[in-house]
Every structure is written in C-alpha cells, then in structure tokens.
Amino acid sequence: MLLVKEIRLPLECGQAQAVDAALKRLHLTQGQIAGAEIYKISVDARRGRPVLVYTVAVELGQKGAERSFEGFAPSVSILNKQAFSIGAGSTVLEHPPVVCGLGPAGLFAALVLARQGFRPVVLERGPEMERRMKQVLGFYESGCLDENANIQFGEGGAGTFSDGKLTTRIHDPLCGFVMDTLLEHGAPREIAVRQKPHIGTDRLRDVIVSIRNEILSLGGQVFFDTALTGLCVKNGVLTGVRTSSGEIPCETLVLAVGHSARDTFEMLFETGLRPQAKPFSVGFRAEHLQSRIEESLYHEAAGHPALPRGEYQLSHHVGKRCVYTFCMCPGGQVVAAASEKDRVVTNGMSFHARDGKNANAAVVVSVSDADFGGDAREAIAFQRALETRAFQAGGGGYTAPAENVRSFLNGEGRLRITSVQPTYPRGVHAADLGALLPDELASALRAGLSVFERKLRGYTAPEAVLTGLETRTSSPVRLVRGENMESVDLPGLYPCGEGAGYAGGIVSAAVDGVRVARTIAEYYRPSRA
Incomplete structure (x- = not known):
C-alpha cells in the first residue's frame, strides 16, 4: 500500500x-x-x-x-504495517498472572495475557463502570467522597474521565495494535484518521467494558472492590499477593495501579522496595470560551463545519522550569478528581461531541528533585500539601479555589464570573491561587501565561478563569525495572504504566501494558491445570 x-x-x-x-x-x-x-x-x-x-x-x-x-x-x-505477534515461552507458570489495576495499562496487559491463554486474575480496588459512574455523580451532588470509587479509581482508571484523548508522543509500532483494539471494541472510526484522535469520555466507557468482557470470555477473572494490600515474598521472590479479599498465589504480578495509588506506594516502601522520585508538574485548569479559542486559531474560518473543535498546546521555559498546557479538552468541563478526604484536585474531560461552551486545559509548571529533596515519599507529601491548601482555600465541601487569569497575574485573588461559567461540579470560591503555591512556581506560571497571550490571542482575556489545583499530572514515583520489564527489587513483579512511571496518557499506558504482557508471555507458558 x-x-x-x-x-x-x-x-x-x-x-x-x-x-x-x-x-x-x-x-x-x-x-x-x-x-x-x-x-x-x-x-x-x-x-x-x-x-x-x-x-x-x-x-x-x-x-x-x-x-x-x-x-x-x-x-x-x-506503508509496511507490522503485524502484532508474540513468541511462545517455555517456563510453565504454575498460577495465573495477577494484574493489579484496570486502567489502560492493566486493561491491555490483561487482554494480551488472556489472548495468550494465561487466564489472568485482575484486581481493581474500585467498582465496575456502572457503579463507579453512580459514585462519581453522587460525589458531585453531595460532596461525599468514596476513596475507592472516584475520578481516579474504578474500572478504566483515571483515563475514563480524560476525554479519551489518544494523542501520544511515542512512536511505537504497538500504538497501531492499541488503536486497532479500541476500534474492535467500538471506538469511533474517526480515531483511525484524525491527527488528534479522541473517543470522548461517554464513548470510552463502553469500549472499556467491552474489553473487560473479552478478558472474561477468554477465562480471565476480574475482581472489583479488591485492593492490593501486600506482597507475599519467599527467599526474595514473589509468591503471591495479599488483597482486601484474601491471599492469591502467583509468580507474576503486573503492577498497573495508576499515579494516585499512594497507599500502594507506601506498602511497597514498607515491603522493602525502593521507588524513586520522578519529576511531575502542578498548576491549575484554565477555562475559556471555546468560541474564543477557535477565533484565535482559525480566524475568519472559525465555525466552519469542516473544522474540528479548536485545540491548542502551549509551552514556555522559565529558567530551568517549563510552563506548559496539556490535556486540553475542547467543549469540555473541569472535573473534581480528589481521591483522598479533605483534598481538592482538578482535572478535565469532554464528551465525544465536544459541544460544551467552554474549553479547558491544564496550565502547569514542572517540579523536580529540588522541590522535594529527591525522595519519593516527600514527592507524594508535596502533592498532598498543595491539595490540602486547595481544599482549605475553597472553603470546604470540595469546592475549588478559583480566580480570573488577570487577577492571578496581578496577585489579586479575585473572581468575577461573566461569560465563562466555571464547570467544576462542586462549585468554585474566589481565592489567591498564587498563595497556594511556592513563590517560584507561582512566578513561573505568571511568566508563562503572559507569553501564552502572545501565542494565542485572548488567553488572558478578562473572562478567563483558573481553577485549582491540578497536582496529578503524572506519577511522582518510578518503580525501577530492568530490560526484561521486571522489578530490579523483586523478581516476579512487573511495574507497568503511568503509576509506575513509564507512561503518560491512555495510548502510552496501554502500549506499556502490551509490552509487559508480551514479555511475560514470551518467557512463560500457561499451566494446563
């Protein structure tokens, strides 16, 4: 071809x-x-x-x-399209592999293992999709947070509420396998041809459930409301896992817990593993009128039916830091993404139609070892401290602190709501967002936003709103693994996906899940028992 x-x-x-x-x-x-x-x-x-x-x-x-x-x-x-293939392993795996986490990485790892006859056991600390959706909507309405059923945890992981964006910077042939699989399970055909493909949160849910059902049809098991609580280790080798529902023997564990599984990271510390701190970013969500964004991007052609909803990606270096936008959601909404009590976290999503009035995107600044001493525990503590400040500044009840962009630039802490109606579902409260961040980070964000106005006219328009804080841009830890994808600390443990520090987004996390599963399948073969 x-x-x-x-x-x-x-x-x-x-x-x-x-x-x-x-x-x-x-x-x-x-x-x-x-x-x-x-x-x-x-x-x-x-x-x-x-x-x-x-x-x-x-x-x-x-x-x-x-x-x-x-x-x-x-x-x-x-065009030479590479066929996806897996070689046959020779070492008999006595027990089915366990996959912990049903986000993109765990979902695709389990699917590949199931297709190879391994009948994986999948653990998900949160509920299945239908019940998860009810819990999330209930939190939006009541402010009663379930720490195991929220934007971060439950079937599909955090990716379920991320717009279903499929853009990725990795150039791996396995991206084609991931896209083909999504199409097989009902993703819109347009994702195969669009430069910036997305499924939409509403359509993605059905795709996730369909993949789960294939895993089950191939002999896999999926246990919801089942958290990983410990590892069973004998003579320095993994022999099983402890869960909230009991022990499961296994020789291989795919650990795909996502970037917010802080209690799991703590369990790994206590078990003797040595997770490393890694850089991440913090900031807030910027909301603009979608129509204004498209006028700035498309000029007089804005609104033409042949054009997709306008998207942007902006960045600017301030000293050694980078201020940038990511996870831009055209026609979308800001979501309440907390997973721990009395902490406020924001994120963004949009439905397949992207027909909301507002555009939103994360505006964040990079943080690194210098900000938290290069210690993984301190990196998590850094995130938590910011989230607690955001909760307090919002006045409680998971209301989020917010202010206009120009107010933030001037350090005024004012919020005047006009044409941009904030979409954060628990409501917003006027606050000085700069005061919630270390001075160096706030200053860098102000410098970046000022430059963004020159790159995209209207970015600092009077009606634009910032809602904070966004702290879960990526995992604050990395679980070190060798070339064989196995943990350098514990044989049998396979760190995987975004939570382990090896991906960022749906496609790259799914690709990492496929890589890990392929490695296991090419070394082991399933027991006939």
Missing part, C-alpha cells in the same frame, strides 16, 4: 477530491488501483485561512507494484 502525504485542500473540498489529488500525484487512474481511502487528516491554520491536510492510502491493483514507487516523490512512501 502507498501513502500519499501533504495533500493540501481548501475546507470546501472533501475526501473524494483528496483521493483524486493522490492519484494525480501518482499518475494513476481508478482502473489501476484496488482501492483508496483517507489514512490521516489534519488542519493547518498557520497561514491565515486554515486548510485540510490529507494523507491518502492507495492499494495498487497489481501485487508488489509498490516497490516501483520507491523514491518516486518525497510525499509518497510505502
């Missing part, structure tokens, strides 16, 4: 014109091909009026004829 890239067309043109342009570039007719389809589509709005940029996949009618197009033009390449 050939890929024809950089086909730039006006917004008024459609996919048929893109295919025609690809064939013209190849000097081919419809009669010479077996088929053609859109492979990728993106928007280029850098030069005034936006244009659509297509990549078209063309299948030639004659087998093997693709080679004649090698070096044909810089915009033409041969």
